[in-house]
């Protein structure tokens with residue numbers, strides 16, 4: 001089995017604040033870490049490899065510092081890793097990100113299975129996986145809760161649907177985005193840290209891609225534009241109501257209706 | 263291609279640190295006095311606006327815009343499993359009608375499934391202009407390739423300017439696939455949508471786990487796409503008479519093949535965990551006897567709520583220990599919490615004071631729960647709750663004047 005796991009580096013905390021006046025993100029020394037949801041994807045890959053053999057590669061798109069999370073994946077047991085990185089990729093939205101990663105994937109080889117986390121803790125769109133699958137021309141299943149059975153040419157999974165759980169069989173090659181708790185992620189091992197410390201991390205940049213049309217990457221390749229960012233408004237209204245039981249209950253049911261709880 | 267450039271000649275000892283500090287993404291590097299922008303740059307342009315004057319410049323290249331006049335109407339994806347329409351669909355229809363009114367667009371639905379033609383009629387009671395139905399056996403289960411193919415066909419035929427999709431697990435899987443196929447933008451989990459005169463959709467969404475809000479537009483491509491969560495928008499009143507029409511769409515069946523087989527579907531068991539609950543009814547020592555829990559249960563059922571309580575209630579054995587809110591219980595952050603006869607001791611309040619909407623009923627006007635409640639209701643739970651149950655039940659009745 002050839003498995004690829006997509007991992008992203010995110011800010012160390014989600015307690016990012018925006019200055020309400022200037023609209024600037026306050027960073028107060030935020031460090032970075034691997035997107036926690038991607039740990040589940042790596043763990044899923046490791047479990048599959050334990051059963052089926054093969055290799056696990058990881059890919060990340062990001063700045064040079066994102067090598068750190070690839071090293072972390074090595075410490076968990078991934079075999080190879082590449083970083084897709086180029087100044088020209090800056091400012092990418094989901095569409096450009098998914099296209100960029102899928103170009104990188106083509107450079108890394110052929111895969112039976114591509115695994116993504118359910119979402120990230122920063123951009124938080126959960127869209128990169130399905131968009132990559134479209135660009136790679138393979139089927140995908142999102143929100144996978146369980147791997148039920150691994151077959152020769154397919155995998156049977158349980159997926160989360162709005163009101164139901166569904167068991168589905170999907171043929172390789174395919175892409176899955178996995179839910180939190182699909183498997184408990186293992187901790188990075190010190191032994192592996194030592195043994196992989198000199199392992200090469202390939203850097204893939206625009207000049208390595210098949211499609212080198214700059215218009216498809218970075219800010220220019222991004223149809224969405226973030227116009228502004230601002231802090232959420234908090235509901236600090238306080239009201240006190242008095243009256244008879246009938247008045248109060250009526251007022252309350254009206255309010256609940258207005259707030260769409262009824 | 264738009265570019266961010268650095269005027270090195272204006273960089274000096276005195277402003278170089280300021281420049282590096284202004285970038286929230288650590289993307290500006292000092293390489294022996296030469297400024298380099300690394301791949302971490304998000305093109306947020308903060309360095310241009312807030313950095314030292316004259317150093318960073320952003321040169322925008324005009325991108326080819328689509329001809330927006332060719333794209334008309336607002337499409338709503340009908341979210342369903344086995345023909346059972348998810349209520350987020352009606353909410354999106356409500357929003358679509360508001361947006362459409364600004365630019366005088368029609369509102370369309372696209373309904374993809376099997377044996378759904380009859381069910382499509384239901385949508386005509388909510389004021390849509392046309393429902394496009396793709397009804398094929400291959401579309402019985404949600405499988406990504408045939409669903410994307412049907413959606414693609416709809417977009418190609420109708421050319422809607424905007425598409426709204428419910429942010430359910432189906433919508434969040436399907437919408438990105440469609441957006442990549444049309445190489446267009448998709449904004450996730452929008453909480454506010456507004457239509458501009460030029461048909462651009464202004465989309466606002468939370469990111470970073472709700473800690474910041476982003477306003478996003480998609481000015482150069484069509485269709486512009488958004489996903490929206492359930493219970494964010496308002497469903498329109500159901501009309502007494504249907505309006506609009508249903509159009510059955512034909513699709514080349516070779517496009518409906520899939521590499522996925524759905525083997526088994528089971529109804530989800532609702533897992534009762536108050537930490538994930540969206541609506542909570544919390545009860546306190548005001549409850550006189552265990553049999554009064556029946557009244558609380560009835561209210562909870564009407565509001566789709568979970569029941570939780572204070573420590574004394576757990577100690578009395580009327581509710582399970584897992585349902586205790588507070589310092590020695592669970593922390594909850596629901597969209598709505600209604601506390602019934604709870605004094606609001608700090609040990610309790612600490613576990614619930616970041617809830618989005620707090621209603622508190624207590625007969626003591628000085629109870630400290632009123633310091634954390636958004637709506638403080640001074641009264642007796644035994645008078646208010648039974649009446650409230652009646653009021654809510656009645657509010658579901660439909661009024662059709664003929």
Ligand SMILES: Cc1cc2nc3c(=O)[nH]c(=O)nc-3n(C[C@H](O)[C@H](O)[C@H](O)COP(=O)(O)OP(=O)(O)OC[C@H]3O[C@@H](n4cnc5c(N)ncnc54)[C@H](O)[C@@H]3O)c2cc1C
Nearest residue numbers: 006061093094116117119120123125126127128449450469
């Ligand atoms: C406040 C804010 C709001 C935004 N809103 C939108 C929006 O609504 N629409 C939009 O198109 N863009 C948006 N963007 C831009 C978007 O966040 C980035 O393009 C980002 O790269 C997309 O990924 P995500 O973090 O949402 O990933 P998700 O789609 O949530 O990630 C899912 C999985 O994809 C994989 N993955 C994601 N990114 C990478 C990567 N860089 N390398 C390797 N694997 C990866 C991982 O397995 C991850 O678990 C927004 C950005 C900001 C700052």
Ligand SMILES: Cc1cc2nc3c(=O)[nH]c(=O)nc-3n(C[C@H](O)[C@H](O)[C@H](O)COP(=O)(O)OP(=O)(O)OC[C@H]3O[C@@H](n4cnc5c(N)ncnc54)[C@H](O)[C@@H]3O)c2cc1C
Nearest residue numbers: 546547548572573588589590591603604605609625642643
């Ligand atoms: C170390 C420590 C940890 C604790 N941890 C927790 C914890 O995790 N969770 C927790 O809940 N508590 C905890 N407690 C207990 C806490 O201090 C309070 O004693 C408890 O929360 C009070 O519960 P209550 O509001 O239900 O009861 P009371 O304080 O007795 O309040 C009952 C309220 O109901 C009102 N009332 C009475 N009848 C009616 C009526 N008919 N209609 C309307 N209102 C009426 C009264 O005015 C009163 O305000 C802890 C205490 C300690 C010391």
Ligand code: SF4
Nearest residue numbers: 285303304306307309
């Ligand atoms: S555009 Fe934003 S991310 Fe890029 S260098 Fe300037 S401040 Fe940093």
